[in-house]
Amino acid sequence: MRISTFRYIFWLLAVAQPLAVLATHQVGGQLEMRAVGDVPGHFHITVTNYLEDGTRGAASQGTSGTVGIYRVRDNTLMYSFTVRQTGGREKVIYANEFCAAQRNLNFIVLTYEADIQLSPNTYNDEQGYYMSYQTRNRNVSINNVSTPDQTGFTFYLEFPSLLKNGLYFQNSSPHFSPINGEYICLGAPFTFPFGGTDPDGDQLRYSMATPLNQKGGNNVNGGGGGNQNSLSPAPYPELNWLPGFSATNAIPGSPTLQVDEQTGQLTVTATALGLYVFTVRVEEIRNGVKIGEVRRDFQFLVIDCPPQTVPDPVAKFQASPDQQAKTMCLGDSTLLQATVNADWNYQWRRDGINLSGATSSSLTVREPGEYMVVVSQKAACSKVGNSENLRVIVIGAAAKLFEAGHLCATTGSVQFTVKGDDDVTYQWYRNNQAMAGETADSLRTEQPGRYYVRLTYNTLGCKVNTDTANIQRSAAVQALIKSSTGQNRICPQDSLQLQGSGGSSYSWEIDGTTVGGSEQYVTSKPGTFVLTATDFFGCKGTSPPVAIIQLAPIVVTLDSIPDVCGPNNPVYTLVGSPSEGIFVGPGVMGDQFNPKDAGVGNHQITYTVKVAPECQGTVAIRTAIVAPIPTIELRDSLTTYTGNTFSLNPVYTGEPTQFQWESATFLDNPNAANPTITNIEKDITYTINVKNKSGCPVKDTIYIKVLARVWVPDAFSPNGDGMNDTWELPGIEAFPDAIVTVFNRWGEIVYSSEKGYKNPFDGTLNGTSLPAGLYAYAVRTVPEKPILRGSLMLVR
Structure with a gap:
């Protein structure tokens, strides 16, 4: 798989630019979490950032950042904290610095750190937790990612619950050594140590993964604006691979970029030039169960190395040139010497990691490990040559004290063990005093103090003291x-x-x-x-x-409260049992109920007694009724005619429930609110007596005048003398719906009344006096009676 001509030309231009132009981007990194070991939940957090060096790159990264801790089960943010820069910006060491400078491979390591204290009682969810550090942004020249300049980073670390079965679960994440600066030569087999170690001895399992993008707020271009470091929960978006690329094909090759599942070593024989990002997932396994995870991001540049003669250096122990291994006591040193060539660059490595400043043809070493020298041409970007490994064994370097157990306030014990060789003797010390008879490779103690072991190696007579363990009793558990x-x-x-x-x-x-x-x-x-x-x-x-x-239950009672008619009534004393309770309700003040304050209505009054202040009260309930006083809207009198049937239609307020009419003559039901008067025959007076359910009374009276007929006069004289000026019809008031009509001799209507004949005929039509003479009339009283007809003489 070859990159397109356009992308290849663009890439060549990009990597050939001055350093200040390109040095703005994140290269990779990871999170680490180390248990301090003094107090449960005390951790040291490290954020390792690999950056392109340069003015703009340095400016885009501040001296601090923010890390968030979330619960896996529901992505709840548990805690956020600030990590701050520690130390300087360390340079990433390349074996061939000439080639690195020529290709603008100028990286630095920026380390942020923080100490945090997590409560095991809070971080006890069995699904565990994760922390994330998000930042931006990647290099525009990356060849396997879509829109890399708008793609950020999420460093991700999972860790388990801090409690297992009620006890503290000690755990640290995997630890990783500094990364060597490397480039990949096209078509040449390439290996790279990318694995780590686990402080707890847990198994580490490695696999390729898709890098994670920054969640939210990244969309920046070339480092201008945007959110440099943000907080947000999972799920985190993955970056978008260009077609043909994937987690297992991040660098095209034969084979493609792969990672050893057990060691974390990367291998590839690249078949395409370019700059490629990748991620390795590191899973932490204990007793066959995954307990954590870390993701490591990085990128490699594949270049076309010119066909130069590959150096073939030889490295030896100066004092023992025929040996491939040397044993010495802790504190001693030995000199390694490589083939001297003025045209070569030298870079010494210990256990695969480039050593800072180790760039001469010789190296003085005091630490154990596998040493080799990597050699390249001084003025050429060529393949490098490696020497054979020289093994340095330092007697006592591995002497370390291990402890298990704990000293409680009055009980407990600690088991010490020490790692040593077969040909060694031991002497245990407590508080700098040799412990008589304690010469085994382990010790169990129930006493606090400062313990260490002196190891004497019989082969060379080396004497080495282990580290010191300061064992103290913990404070007594105060249940x-x-x-x-x-x-x-x-x-x-x-x-x-x-x-x-x-x-x-x-x-x-x-x-x-x-x-x-x-x-x-x-x-x-x-x-x-x-x-x-x-x-x-x-x-x-x-x-x-x-x-x-x-506490025993109690019985609470509240005496009944009598109804009162209207609010204008005396204050009433409430009585409840047992005493010392509290009365509550409208109109209540202390043990007094005031109808005026309560107002008309049904009011719930409670009496609450507590058997103890912290207990719920036992409650008795009564209803205090301030009843409305009823009212009656009823005419004082009315006139009707003999034999009429009608209703009085009184209007009531105050919710009356009892009705009694006096007398009952002509009524269909004297106990009805609105009885019917049937076939009335004579004048009569009715009295209505009303009560509501509280017994509040009211009464009213109506007088009914009964007329036998309407008398129609046959003449009247509207001459203004004050006598008979209008045509009066005695008894017409008994017929409220009566209509009177007057006609002239040609049958034309000269007068028509409204219902009830309230404005009698006065001998005029539209304000003009009618001539004297004979007029006809029609009087309609009620629909079921015949119309009264006759003649009327108008006299002037």
């Missing part, structure tokens, strides 16, 4: 029981929550019987409670016994 109410009593028909403290796991006893095992215990029964608390180290403490009693 305490506290109730949620602050009182050691259970309210009636309730339960009591007991809160344990002092440990990371708990065991409860009630009257000598073990129950429950969490931090909280809820009881609805009395008894004597004892709590055993166990801390992160397995140390135990027992609480003093706590007696919990049960």
